[in-house]
Amino acid sequence: MLVFLAVVPPIAHVQYTRCARAQEREEKVTCVPQASIVPLPPKPPPRRTDQLSSPQTTAAKHLALKKTHITSIMDVADQWMLEYLPGFLPDPLPQLLHEHVLHPHAYVQVLKRKAMHLLARLFNAAYPFLSPVADRLARALHDSPDLVVLAALLVALAAALQVLLYVRRVVAWGVRLALRMAFWAGVVALGAVVWRRGLEESVRDVVVAGGKVAGYAAAIGEVWMAEYRRYEAQTQRVAQAGAGAGARRQR
Template sequence: MANDHQWILDRLDGVLPDQTLQFLSDHVLARETPFQATLRWAQSAVQRGAAAAWPVVQPVLARVSDVLSDSPDIVFVMTLVGIAFAALQIALWVHRVMMFWTRLVSRLLLWAVVAALLAAVWQRGPEAVLRDAVVLGSKAVGYATIVKNIWLAEYDKYDSQTKNSRKAGRARGTGR
């Protein structure tokens, strides 16, 4: 009977060490082990339960198959619902996978920045890093000021164009 499960050991041969394969053969897959006894008991319990439930389930299955064969519209609708459900589950799975990788990359990026800051402090000292941070911050504020000025100039230009077009529209409207 030990040969019944030999295919399992053959599949795991290159994956697990020899000691683990021997342990599985002796203590899990051998016929006289408690695991096999429990497995046989569970299989017989499931078979007894299925045999006891079959007289109750068989008429229900017969009626369901009769109803489904009499009205193919129900089968079509249920197929569409099943396809929609499967598509939704796939979309949700893709969303979870994308969120996992996004979170992972974000965390890696955060810790990379923290490690880079610690390395800079370690190598250059806190005063030099603080000085560099102030210089970098002032450059960022200067750039933001330039962007703000450009945006305000464009906004003022657009505002004057719309005001001029309203005035021209009113002037044309009164001339009728």
């Protein structure tokens, strides 16, 4: 009995103390005004790593898109060749073309893939250096439209000059070709005449033709000399008349 009386009061005091503290906490929570409770802002959703964008990732995406576009264009060209060339080529050639040129394991395709890989590496190496220069150039051209107009005029003038030079070269080539064709046509015609009439008759004809040409040339020379003498005489008469008129005026 004594033990019970000694143990029960401390336990009851502890239980009472716990109940009092719990009641105080409940009262504090219930007495807090609703206006003082500020709701916390909602947490933003976590950003996906594939949505992160930076200049490096953007440039890499552009390079990948360009490579894919070029590869698709080349594949379309190969497919077009496989579909449409057999209609224009004889029977053995399309098969040979497919086996030795268009087949993925053909040596030409291997070289093409190596060349494209090398060009891609060169482009990737040069892109970081060329891109800022191109951006600055585009910005400078955008800021100065007068220079753009002047450059466009100069380019148009240079293109027109190149076209005119090309036309001149084509015309000169055509004239040379026509002269050569006329010369060789004359040689062929002369050979045909000699073959048909014989060597002696041809020589006689040449001598006769030469004599006639010489006679015509002599006649033309005589006419020219007569006209020249007449011109000289007329000039002398005009000079003498002028000298006589000057002498009469002095008197």
